[in-house]
Amino acid sequence: MSAMKKFINSPETMLAESLDGFAAAHGDIVVLGPERKFVRRRLLEPTKVALVSGGGSGHEPLHAGFVGYGMLDAACPGQVFTSPTPDQIVEAAQAVAGEAGVLFIVKNYAGDCMNFEMAAEMAECRTATLITNDDVAVESSTYSGGRRGVAGTLVVEKIVGAAAQKGVALAECAALGTRVNAQTRSMGVALTSCTVPAAGTPTFTLGENEMELGVGIHGEPGRRRVKLVAANAIADEMTAAIMSELVPTGGSDALLIVNGFGGTPLIELYLMYNAARRLLEKRGLRIARSLVGNFVTSLEMAGCSITVSLLDAEMLAFWDDPVRTAALRW
Amino acid sequence: MSAMKKFINSPETMLAESLDGFAAAHGDIVVLGPERKFVRRRLLEPTKVALVSGGGSGHEPLHAGFVGYGMLDAACPGQVFTSPTPDQIVEAAQAVAGEAGVLFIVKNYAGDCMNFEMAAEMAECRTATLITNDDVAVESSTYSGGRRGVAGTLVVEKIVGAAAQKGVALAECAALGTRVNAQTRSMGVALTSCTVPAAGTPTFTLGENEMELGVGIHGEPGRRRVKLVAANAIADEMTAAIMSELVPTGGSDALLIVNGFGGTPLIELYLMYNAARRLLEKRGLRIARSLVGNFVTSLEMAGCSITVSLLDAEMLAFWDDPVRTAALRW
Numbered sequence: 001m002s003a004m005k006k007f008i009n010s011p012e013t014m015l016a017e018s019l020d021g022f023a024a025a026h027g028d029i030v031v032l033g034p035e036r037k038f039v040r041r042r043l044l045e046p047t048k049v050a051l052v053s054g055g056g057s058g059h060e061p062l063h064a065g066f067v068g069y070g071m072l073d074a075a076c077p078g079q080v081f082t083s084p085t086p087d088q089i090v091e092a093a094q095a096v097a098g099e100a101g102v103l104f105i106v107k108n109y110a111g112d113c114m115n116f117e118m119a120a121e122m123a124e125c126r127t128a129t130l131i132t133n134d135d136v137a138v139e140s141s142t143y144s145g146g147r148r149g150v151a152g153t154l155v156v157e158k159i160v161g162a163a164a165q166k167g168v169a170l171a172e173c174a175a176l177g178t179r180v181n182a183q184t185r186s187m188g189v190a191l192t193s194c195t196v197p198a199a200g201t202p203t204f205t206l207g208e209n210e211m212e213l214g215v216g217i218h219g220e221p222g223r224r225r226v227k228l229v230a231a232n233a234i235a236d237e238m239t240a241a242i243m244s245e246l247v248p249t250g251g252s253d254a255l256l257i258v259n260g261f262g263g264t265p266l267i268e269l270y271l272m273y274n275a276a277r278r279l280l281e282k283r284g285l286r287i288a289r290s291l292v293g294n295f296v297t298s299l300e301m302a303g304c305s306i307t308v309s310l311l312d313a314e315m316l317a318f319w320d321d322p323v324r325t326a327a328l329r330w
Numbered sequence: 331m332s333a334m335k336k337f338i339n340s341p342e343t344m345l346a347e348s349l350d351g352f353a354a355a356h357g358d359i360v361v362l363g364p365e366r367k368f369v370r371r372r373l374l375e376p377t378k379v380a381l382v383s384g385g386g387s388g389h390e391p392l393h394a395g396f397v398g399y400g401m402l403d404a405a406c407p408g409q410v411f412t413s414p415t416p417d418q419i420v421e422a423a424q425a426v427a428g429e430a431g432v433l434f435i436v437k438n439y440a441g442d443c444m445n446f447e448m449a450a451e452m453a454e455c456r457t458a459t460l461i462t463n464d465d466v467a468v469e470s471s472t473y474s475g476g477r478r479g480v481a482g483t484l485v486v487e488k489i490v491g492a493a494a495q496k497g498v499a500l501a502e503c504a505a506l507g508t509r510v511n512a513q514t515r516s517m518g519v520a521l522t523s524c525t526v527p528a529a530g531t532p533t534f535t536l537g538e539n540e541m542e543l544g545v546g547i548h549g550e551p552g553r554r555r556v557k558l559v560a561a562n563a564i565a566d567e568m569t570a571a572i573m574s575e576l577v578p579t580g581g582s583d584a585l586l587i588v589n590g591f592g593g594t595p596l597i598e599l600y601l602m603y604n605a606a607r608r609l610l611e612k613r614g615l616r617i618a619r620s621l622v623g624n625f626v627t628s629l630e631m632a633g634c635s636i637t638v639s640l641l642d643a644e645m646l647a648f649w650d651d652p653v654r655t656a657a658l659r660w
Contacts, residue, residue: 005521005522005538005541005558005632006521006598007521007561007564007594007598007599007601007602007634008560008561008598008601009560009561009562009601009605010560014597014601015597017561017600017601017604017605018597018598018600018601018604019600020604021600021601021602021603021604021605021607021622022600022622024603024604024607024617024620025600025603025607025620025621025622026620057597058595058597060595060596060597060600061596065596080597191335191336191337192335208335211335228335230338230339230340231337231338231339231347232339234337262593262595262596263592263593263595263630263632264337264630265388265390265592265593265624265627265629265630266390266391266395266592266624266627267344267345267348267387267388267390267410267629268336268337268338268348268630269337270347270348270349270351270352270355270390271337271338271339271344271347271348271351272337272351273351273354273355274347274348274350274351274354275339275347275351277351277354277355287354290354290355290356291355292351292352292355294595294596294624297595297596299595299597300593300594300595300598300632302335302593302630304337329659329660330659
């Protein structure tokens with residue numbers, strides 16, 4: 001137990017207890033499905049396209065924290081850093097599906113893609129699938145062929161969630177999400193590892209003066225393990241990597257997200273936001289919208305990611321639309 | 331640098347850079363005052379009682395994150411774990427004061443109390459002062475005579491903020507806040523220390539299997555340094571300590587807050603919420619409202635606090651009233 005300082009009763013029951021707490025704390029917004037297979041909106045709206053996401057737990061508030069009016073209809077929590085099973089996804093989809101069909105929003109990891117694909121084949125409802133892959137750090141990684149889906153996923157979920165809420169049809173929701181994903185890029189950095197409860201020891205080890213630049217949200221390796229440097233220099237390398245993959249059109253409006261990985265406090269996240277914003281403005285971006293906080297986490301990992309999303313007027317309007325979930329409300 | 335893994339450029343500029351980031355990210359809600367002496371609402375409402383709080387930084391989002399419609403009018407950030415100066419508080423008060431006067435909401439620490447008292451004498455506006463002291467852990471501590479003000483402060487700020495927004499007068503706002511504080515009790519526990527940037531080394535040291543039960547939000551000693559035990563046992567001791575200081579009347583409605591100290595992720599906070607809720611329900615409390623997340627933090631400390639607030643119908647209605655701040659929105 002020496003390497004794991006957590007509020008926990010047992011690794012086997014951790015997820016179930018946390019989900020019970022989540023559902024009880026937000027009972028006005030969500031309901032926990034049978035056998036805790038999914039979290040769904042309390043108030044179903046069977047005439048709209050239903051958005052279903054999910055993935056391994058340990059990234060809270062993603063995805064269950066984004067279930068509610070204007071965003072997801074259901075989310076399937078796998079065990080920590082483990083994909084949800086196809087039957088979880090099928091039951092979630094069938095619990096929220098109406099005639100307008102179901103859109104699966106899936107982060108690009110091999111297990112998630114496979115299980116959502118199996119669910120799409122098994123589900124007795126119309127489905128479409130949208131894969132997010134916003135992480136510029138590496139071209140492929142421990143759990144993914146191609147780029148990983150990370151914090152940019154919440155931008156897709158918010159914007160497509162608003163569109164679905166307004167009655168946009170399944171194919172158009174999928175097309176909108178594809179465009180948002182294409183204009184959204186992220187990169188992360190870890191200052192410490194995290195410890196998966198069932199493993200009991202840290203996923204990786206960093207020296208006292210080291211950081212992992214380009215880390216994945218499960219602690220997968222990034223680009224380089226290097227000496228910890230000043231925040232401005234970290235932000236410079238991250239924003240440069242992001243912008244090398246984005247092509248702003250004239251006067252692009254940008255959404256800037258500085259996302260904590262779970263162990264980094266707000267005072268540091270706002271400092272990183274300040275550094276990133278200045279660097280992006282120097283590159284000619286107009287930061288039109290901002291989000292700072294812990295949204296797509298890696299258990300108690302210290303670190304953060306930066307996400308830049310170039311939004312056209314339609315996307316901005318959907319971003320601004322009302323949302324009422326546990327983790328995002330406006 | 332080996333003991334301090336933070337996103338930082340220099341300890342001297344950390345607070346200023348973080349405040350600049352905060353003000354830029356939330357420019358629709360707040361304005362940063364001259365020389366960064368305070369954060370105030372962008373839209374002033376000179377006919378209502380103005381609420382001004384403040385204290386040392388390192389507890390983000392407290393207090394600046396609670397500035398906005400329905401809550402605070404201004405907040406004064408001191409350096410990390412250091413009280414704001416009287417002139418900061420005077421300038422904040424005078425920037426937001428109207429004829430209805432200013433209510434200072436002050437956590438019970440010697441430096442904060444002294445500096446807000448000096449400010450009240452110096453300010454050219456009508457003021458009243460409300461001191462919060464919800465921490466049941468110790469009777470007095472490193473920085474306080476009498477009980478410390480901790481996460482319960484946000485309950486006072488939310489409820490009195492709603493009352494002021496509705497036009498309640500200064501004396502009645504102060505009386506309401508006094509009643510809320512009297513019915514609000516908290517206790518914290520640390521699994522790790524935090525490191526003040528200017529010090530560069532951890533504030534205290536815990537063994538690999540130890541926790542500090544009753545810890546203060548600056549890492550001050552609590553009741554006992556003991557072996558880390560299961561989450562249910564921790565929640566049991568914390569809720570028992572809290573309930574020994576609260577007298578529920580028949581069918582009391584309770585607000586339950588599980589507050590992270592900065593380094594503990596949501597998956598653990600919801601698990602602790604689940605444990606605390608079950609224990610409190612066994613004691614006959616009805617948990618009518620809930621809040622889970624990082625609200626009153628201690629830099630990157632791993633740990634959490636539990637707050638129970640017994641709310642009458644008037645207080646519940648004020649709690650439910652709309653709020654629009656960086657950290658609380660509904």
